[in-house]
Structure formats: C-alpha cells, structure tokens
Amino acid sequence: MDFLEDLEWRGSLKQVTDAAGLRKAMQDGQIGAYVGVDPTASSIHIGNLIPLMVLKRFQLAGHKAVIIAGGGTGAIGDPSGKKNERTLLSLEQINDNVEAQKKQFQKLFGHDDDFSIVNNNDWLGQLTLQEFLRDYGKLFSVNVMIKKDVVASRLDAGISFTEFTYQILQGIDFHELWRRENVRLQIGGSDQWGNITSGIDLIHTLEGNDAPAFGVTIPLMLNSDGTKFGKSEGNAIWLDAEKTSPYTFYQFWLNQDDRDVVKYLKFFTFLTVDEINELEVEVKDNPGQRLAQRRLAQEVTKFVHGQAAVDEAEQLSQALFSGNISDLSVKQIQSVFSGVPSFEAESHAKNIVDFLVDGGVEKSKRQAREDVQNGAITINGEKVTDVAFEVDPQSHYEGQYVLVRRGKKKYFLGIVK
Structure with missing residues (x-):
C-alpha cells in the first residue's frame, strides 16, 4: 500500500485535494508535509497526536516532516472547533510554550534531516499591517471566506475580525513553507479543510496554477459512545510526563473499549495489517484477555515515552494488582495514586482505628474495628488485623504518604502534613 x-485502511483519511497529483509528487522525489500546532499550552495532548500520527507515517514513507510551532498564529487564535473566542495568551507565555513543545516534537520525530520545526512568528511577526493588507488581503475574497465551515459555524454567535483572518495567516504559512522547506502537503483535522484549501488557492495565485500543493484531512475521531476521543472524562491526556504520568498514559490506552481498540490500533500504532488483523480476532474470540488493549498501550506509550516507560508502567500495574506496593518510590506513589481519594495525615503515629476514621476511610470506629479484624485493611501494602496497631507515617515513602487499601480495590492516600 502507498501512503x-x-x-485509508487505517481510517485516517477524510479528504484529499488531488490524490493523483499527490501520489505523483511523492513518487518524483522527497517532498515535505506539515502540521501546525498552536502553543496554547506547555504540552501537546492526545488530540494533537491525531494529525501528528499521519505526519509520522509520511516521514516513514521517506519524506520530510515539518511542524509549525505557531508562535505567530497562536497569538491570534484559531476559530475552528470553538463556539467562542479563544483567550489570548501573553507573548511570553506563547514563547515558553513553543520551547516546551519543541522537546516533545523532537522525541516523536527525531533530529534528522527529514524533520524540522519552524516558528511562524519568524515571518508573520515581520509583516506590517500595510504589507498584510496589500500583499495578502487583496488576494482573499470575503464572500469566499465566510462560506468556509470554520467561519460559517461561528457567524450566528459572532466572530471577531482577528479570528476571521486566521485562515489568511494559515495560507501564508503554507506558502512560506512551500518556498522554504519544499512543503507540498498540509495535514489537518477535518475542521481545517477550509483553511487548507485557502492556502492552496494562495499558492496557486502566487506561484501559478500548476504549482504542486495538496491537502489531506483526517476524520473527526469519536469513541464508540459518540463522545470525542480523549475528552470522555473531561481531562486532557498530556504527552508531558509531568502533566500526565507515563503510568496514567499507559492506563488510558489499556482501558479502551473493545469496540474502539482495533480502530485505535490502526490509527495510533505502526503495527502491520497482519498484526492488527490478528489482534482483531483476539478481541472477538478472547475479549477477557484484553491482548489488543495491552498491545495498544505498549505501542503508543513506547512511541511517546520510550520502552523504559512501558516497562515501568507494566511493573506498577502488576504491583497494584498483587497489592505488593510497599517498595514503591515516592514518585511512583504520586504517579499511580494521584487520582484516588486523599486526606491529610498527621506526621506522628496514631492508632489504626482513629487513623481510618479521621481520614474518612471508615465512617465509624465500629466499622473500622470490624474491617481491621476481618483483614480488609492494608497499610502501605501490609495487611493489618490488630486494632491496637499504630500507623507510623514516617515508616514508608520518605514520610510523605500513607497508602490505605480497604477491601480488594479501594485505595486512599494519606498526605502527611
């Protein structure tokens, strides 16, 4: 199969402007393709990963991948996908975000000649208002611009002139990369179709109708329940290990629904057709084994964080399953148990019954005593059955945490004051 x-087989192709022309351009020699990412945060998230996976496949096909770190467009705000105007960040924050995101891009794409990161502020920031209006504004028809989906969807609620002009800026980006980096293809989500075609039109206006310029868009990715991928719990899954730990990242993929896992294997991994087809059979025949989910978690976590992160995530998963958590490090405790109910724990030793009630683990001393005597309570991985036991917060995890398990699965984290 070609690119x-x-x-198409992976469900990653929504629209292409000129499939035959793009195939010929890719066959004739190495060309560039780009994805733009506006630095609205200090990390990219799995939503950003969607177009980046397509760009990575383009790179693996022998061509050059280019990412625009949108220092210029990020100061304006892309109207697509939003019902209201974006909150503008300070230029200092945008620059900090650009630098932070660059490190993540380099982990995904490497440091070779077939990859580069550019900042569109290098050219957009040099344009005067007069040059913008004279050299580019004259080339765009308002009548055409307001019919683009990204603008039309905002007309009833209202759209500022600032965000209205975003498609012009994106068109300038495509033309600049066409000249500077031999970029012939822009890749984006399906909501970017209008912006992408505006850029192609600009290139044809400035460079001639035969100038090779193409666009590929990706379908909107939805979970099987109809919710937007990655947003079902309302919390972003970041690629920055400080924002979303590799363990949490791994667990996100491991917990995917059987109805979604094959789709995500196709989209987010570089496994072959045969490998994915075999895993699809496993989903149907042995769903309880969750082999497809585990492979998905392994492959995506390895791509983003490396093999060592996969190994640690699986070790932590096994430790959590077995209850053998007494030897976990403070950082691992923070990674694995950041989302469990927590309470403040005093630094001195306290009777276990009082400790459980004061921490809200148990509702009453009677219930606490029963659970302890029945072997339902573990403290820092050790089962406690003596109601006279003293919980010493200084005994584990550098005196920072006390980890309580009630029953088989319910965890509570005491944070030592």
Missing part, C-alpha cells in the same frame, strides 16, 4: 492507501 494514501495506508491512511
């Missing part, structure tokens, strides 16, 4: 056929 486009592979995308």
